[in-house]
Amino acid sequence: MANQHHLELLKQGTESWNRWRSVHRTTIPDLSEANLEDIDLHKANLSGANLQNTFLIAANLCGANLSRADGRSTLLYKANLRRANLSHADLTGADLTGTCLNGANLIYATFWEAVLKDTIFGGAYVRGAVFRRVDLSEKDLKKAQGATLY
Numbered sequence: 001m002a003n004q005h006h007l008e009l010l011k012q013g014t015e016s017w018n019r020w021r022s023v024h025r026t027t028i029p030d031l032s033e034a035n036l037e038d039i040d041l042h043k044a045n046l047s048g049a050n051l052q053n054t055f056l057i058a059a060n061l062c063g064a065n066l067s068r069a070d071g072r073s074t075l076l077y078k079a080n081l082r083r084a085n086l087s088h089a090d091l092t093g094a095d096l097t098g099t100c101l102n103g104a105n106l107i108y109a110t111f112w113e114a115v116l117k118d119t120i121f122g123g124a125y126v127r128g129a130v131f132r133r134v135d136l137s138e139k140d141l142k143k144a145q146g147a148t149l150y
Helices: 006-012 016-025
Strands: 110-112 130-132
Touching: 006 016
Parallel strands: 110 130
Antiparallel strands: none
């Protein structure tokens, strides 16, 4: 369950949130199971955050830092993750249906049993990313060098 203080800070906006994160660098934000549908988190620092089972449906995460975030079973349906940093993020069981990952950093991210239907990977950096038990039949990853596919 999400930390209410963290949720209140996040809902004040990206600028306030990032200022708080810069002061509380060792705090791991807990936003698990929160409903953040349609939220604007453009350029938010969510690195290392607990996002398990979080509803980020249609959220604007353009340019956000989600490196090392725990996004297991997170709903990112139709989210905007253009140019987002998802390096080393765990997206096991996440639903990224219709999500835009254009130019996103997916280096060493884990996509175990993730739902990637209609996900857009244009220009995404996927070196070392692990796609396990996912259907990539409709994906064009020809330019995405270095992905590990199982």
